[in-house]
Amino acid sequence: MKIQISNISKRFGKSIVLENINLNAYAGEILCLLGPSGAGKTTLIRLIIGAVKADTGTIIIDGKRIPNMDSIKTIGYMPQNDAVYNDINGYDNLIFFGRMYGLKNKKLEQRVNETLALVNLTEDKNKLVSNYSGGMKKRLSLAIALLHDPEILILDEPTVGVDPVLRKTIWDEFDLLCAAGKTIIISTHVMDEAAKCQKAALIYEGRLIINDKVETLKSKTKAGNLEDLFFDAQKDGEKV
Amino acid sequence: MIALIIRIIKQMLNDRRSIALLLLAPILIMTLMYLLLGDSSYEPKIGVNDNFPQSILSVLEKEDVTMIILPDDEDMNAKLENKEIDAMITADSQGMTIRMLEADSVKASKVTDALKSAMATINPAAGMNLSFIYGDAQASTFDNLGYILLGVMSFFIVFLLSGVSFIREQTTGTLERLMLTPIKRYEVISGYTLGFGMFAVIQSIVVVLYCQYILNMQFTGSVLLCILIMILLAFAAVATGTLISIFANNEFQVVQFIPIIIIPQIFFSGLIPVDTLPFHLGMLSYIMPIYYGCTALHDVMLKGYDIGQIWNYLAAILVFIVVLSVINTFALKKYRKM
Numbered sequence: 190m191k192i193q194i195s196n197i198s199k200r201f202g203k204s205i206v207l208e209n210i211n212l213n214a215y216a217g218e219i220l221c222l223l224g225p226s227g228a229g230k231t232t233l234i235r236l237i238i239g240a241v242k243a244d245t246g247t248i249i250i251d252g253k254r255i256p257n258m259d260s261i262k263t264i265g266y267m268p269q270n271d272a273v274y275n276d277i278n279g280y281d282n283l284i285f286f287g288r289m290y291g292l293k294n295k296k297l298e299q300r301v302n303e304t305l306a307l308v309n310l311t312e313d314k315n316k317l318v319s320n321y322s323g324g325m326k327k328r329l330s331l332a333i334a335l336l337h338d339p340e341i342l343i344l345d346e347p348t349v350g351v352d353p354v355l356r357k358t359i360w361d362e363f364d365l366l367c368a369a370g371k372t373i374i375i376s377t378h379v380m381d382e383a384a385k386c387q388k389a390a391l392i393y394e395g396r397l398i399i400n401d402k403v404e405t406l407k408s409k410t411k412a413g414n415l416e417d418l419f420f421d422a423q424k425d426g427e428k429v
Numbered sequence: 430m431i432a433l434i435i436r437i438i439k440q441m442l443n444d445r446r447s448i449a450l451l452l453l454a455p456i457l458i459m460t461l462m463y464l465l466l467g468d469s470s471y472e473p474k475i476g477v478n479d480n481f482p483q484s485i486l487s488v489l490e491k492e493d494v495t496m497i498i499l500p501d502d503e504d505m506n507a508k509l510e511n512k513e514i515d516a517m518i519t520a521d522s523q524g525m526t527i528r529m530l531e532a533d534s535v536k537a538s539k540v541t542d543a544l545k546s547a548m549a550t551i552n553p554a555a556g557m558n559l560s561f562i563y564g565d566a567q568a569s570t571f572d573n574l575g576y577i578l579l580g581v582m583s584f585f586i587v588f589l590l591s592g593v594s595f596i597r598e599q600t601t602g603t604l605e606r607l608m609l610t611p612i613k614r615y616e617v618i619s620g621y622t623l624g625f626g627m628f629a630v631i632q633s634i635v636v637v638l639y640c641q642y643i644l645n646m647q648f649t650g651s652v653l654l655c656i657l658i659m660i661l662l663a664f665a666a667v668a669t670g671t672l673i674s675i676f677a678n679n680e681f682q683v684v685q686f687i688p689i690i691i692i693p694q695i696f697f698s699g700l701i702p703v704d705t706l707p708f709h710l711g712m713l714s715y716i717m718p719i720y721y722g723c724t725a726l727h728d729v730m731l732k733g734y735d736i737g738q739i740w741n742y743l744a745a746i747l748v749f750i751v752v753l754s755v756i757n758t759f760a761l762k763k764y765r766k767m
Contacts, residue, residue, distance in 0.1 A: 238609055242766050256766050262611050272602035276440045288432035289610035317443060333606070 433620030629663030
């Protein structure tokens with residue numbers, strides 16, 4: 190499904206968080222939102238999922254302007270904080286969110302077990318989430334986002350605090366989902382994660398600096414280092 | 430919605446402190462109040478001078494009091510101060526004077542009751558019999574005020590519990606996540622109300638039965654009707670708690686609402702007769718669910734009214750629940766703009 194972000198601006202009080210963002214995401218591609226913390230990545234994500242309303246501009250998902258109820262069903266969202274229920278076990282968390290997305294009976298059971306296995310939580314599924322480690326909560330949160338097999342995945346820093354082995358498993362899964370034609374948007378401030386995506390959008394101080402294929406972006410820098418693009422943007426900012 | 434209710438039940442069952450707050454706290458408070466305000470077999474110690482008329486003294490001694498005869502020159506105030514005696518009765522040509530340390534209703538009424546009954550023994554024509562249309566003179570303070578505690582407590586505890594757990598859902602981000610699933614806003618509100626309402630139902634049944642069978646509280650009317658009133662009041666408490674927490678940003682802000690939302694309602698619960706208030710302040714009671722709940726409880730428990738006589742109070746609480754739930758459903762737009 191195609192996501193079209195046009196002329197989006199958002200301010201909280203007096204501070205401008207996002208300024209005139211234009212960006213598209215396509216099916217079968219992983220789009221990486223790259224930027225330092227405070228750049229506006231999370232706000233952009235919250236705009237796409239419809240949690241906050243833009244001051245100006247439109248976001249269209251599969252031809253429908255958001256917010257709308259149909260689009261919500263097609264999105265799997267993983268927020269930056271864990272957003273899981275601490276006082277029930279991992280399994281019950283997944284069952285609950287699965288039911289919210291209308292999964293039932295065998296299908297629900299099957300998807301819950303699949304995603305538990307994917308994030309390597311099958312053994313701990315009956316433990317109370319309050320006894321989970323930070324990384325386990327993160328994985329449970331990811332499992333919730335994947336649970337209803339959504340066409341669009343929007344993940345806010347999904348691999349922070351996840352160990353390298355599991356990180357690779359998770360990225361392999363993203364690649365599989367991407368190959369299956371899902372639209373994936375991932376925010377990160379880690380440059381080498383951006384290298385695993387097809388496209389990257391660099392966001393700095395609420396502005397979209399550049400948005401292109403990762404390969405193209407790399408060729409624009411001397412050492413193939415995406416970070417250099419931020420330093421360039423910083424210099425440009427100083428000139429103005 | 431069912432899934433939401435199941436989740437709330439599972440969360441509560443994993444949270445033993447909340448269960449204890451819900452069930453043990455009211456039982457503890459009711460027991461304490463029973464011991465403090467209930468009938469006591471305390472015999473007040475009454476001091477008299479040695480020139481006190483012997484005729485009165487001899488009948489007083491037959492009452493449930495302990496008479497202490499003191500020499501004329503004793504410092505009575507010091508005796509009262511030291512709690513050696515509870516009251517001092519002196520008699521002269523002007524009549525009798527009772528002096529006590531402070532306006533303590535239980536001891537004062539015991540002393541005057543004893544004196545009244547003694548006077549009636551001497552001169553039957555001077556006897557005074559107190560009678561009430563509802564309730565009887567023998568009922569203890571606990572019997573007369575217990576209904577306020579029942580109403581206020583169930584409202585307060587359920588308000589606290591539902592308010593804080595709803596705010597917790599906001600601060601952990603699960604509410605936002607929930608609002609980004611296809612669930613309808615009214616389903617969230619009704620799921621919450623019913624989920625916590627179920628625990629309120631259990632609380633009401635346990636507390637009312639405890640008061641009836643263990644504390645022997647006076648239930649002139651139907652106990653079932655009392656439970657029904659308390660359940661409705663608790664549902665109103667869930668709705669109030671949810672409303673407050675939607676507009677609060679953290680747990681502390683919910684607690685800050687207690688002096689505004691709960692305490693004024695306690696004054697209008699029947700503790701003070703609202704028709705004596707100046708400037709039509711009594712009208713304020715019409716916007717307070719506890720007023721309706723406690724008045725209905727009062728009418729059933731003390732006057733023995735049936736559902737036909739208190740239906741308007743029940744209807745008023747129902748209106749509160751419905752109106753607050755509708756407001757809450759709209760207020761959830763804070764999390765999803767549709």
